[in-house]
Amino acid sequence: EAQVTQNPRYLITVTGKKLTVTCSQNMNHEYMSWYRQDPGLGLRQIYYSMNVEVTDKGDVPEGYKVSRKEKRNFPLILESPSPNQTSLYFCASRSGSGGSTEAFFGQGTRLTVV
Amino acid sequence: AQKVTQAQTEISVVEKEDVTLDCVYETRDTTYYLFWYKQPPSGELVFLIRRNSFDEQNEISGRYSWNFQKSTSSFNFTITASQVVDSAVYFCALSGTFYGGATNKLIFGTGTLLAVQP
Numbered sequence: 001e002a003q004v005t006q007n008p009r010y011l012i013t014v015t016g017k018k019l020t021v022t023c024s025q026n027m028n029h030e031y032m033s034w035y036r037q038d039p040g041l042g043l044r045q046i047y048y049s050m051n052v053e054v055t056d057k058g059d060v061p062e063g064y065k066v067s068r069k070e071k072r073n074f075p076l077i078l079e080s081p082s083p084n085q086t087s088l089y090f091c092a093s094r095s096g097s098g099g100s101t102e103a104f105f106g107q108g109t110r111l112t113v114v
Numbered sequence: 115a116q117k118v119t120q121a122q123t124e125i126s127v128v129e130k131e132d133v134t135l136d137c138v139y140e141t142r143d144t145t146y147y148l149f150w151y152k153q154p155p156s157g158e159l160v161f162l163i164r165r166n167s168f169d170e171q172n173e174i175s176g177r178y179s180w181n182f183q184k185s186t187s188s189f190n191f192t193i194t195a196s197q198v199v200d201s202a203v204y205f206c207a208l209s210g211t212f213y214g215g216a217t218n219k220l221i222f223g224t225g226t227l228l229a230v231q232p
Contacts, residue, residue: 042222
């Protein structure tokens with residue numbers, strides 16, 4: 001079954017404690033992205049990757065890091081989480097380029113930073 | 115600039131009513147793609163439809179239909195005979211080719227929360 005798997009689904013952490021949200025897709029897609037969803041703002045792209053070792057900033061990259069060492073995995077790293085990073089996070093993957101294909105989303109990770 | 119506007123924040127209807135969710139977009143791309151996603155209370159994002167900018171034909175899928183009008187930059191979504199299971203947040207999204215193609219980014223609207231009362 002084609003899917004994007006994120007872990008964990010729920011996470012409560014304290015300010016400053018490094019954390020990683022994992023994302024894996026089994027569709028051999030080149031493009032992967034991270035989005036955050038906030039009330040009244042919809043979803044906004046944090047980082048994206050066009051292929052292995054190729055990553056770049058999206059619209060709201062501050063406070064986040066990513067890596068793409070393997071095609072299937074695209075972890076999101078918060079080196080020093082702050083309360084304003086409390087949000088619902090989605091990993092997405094798409095095939096091809098040019099924006100024509102649908103994005104497949106993970107189940108979401110609800111992060112609370114206290 | 116690329117932008118998607120969903121002016122309706124929340125809509126409440128009674129079961130079996132028809133409901134239309136509005137979506138207006140802005141883009142400088144001549145080739146672009148529009149999407150609708152559904153987010154049920156469980157939180158996942160479910161793909162509903164993709165439409166490219168060269169295809170203005172309306173589409174119907176069961177109780178769902180979409181009306182794409184380039185002249186008004188709108189891509190509205192209608193649910194006929196709504197059901198309680200349609201209760202969700204619905205997002206309209208835009209994906210460009212030239213201006214947004216490199217990032218492969220989806221530009222989302224802020225979403226419309228649809229509540230269908232029994």
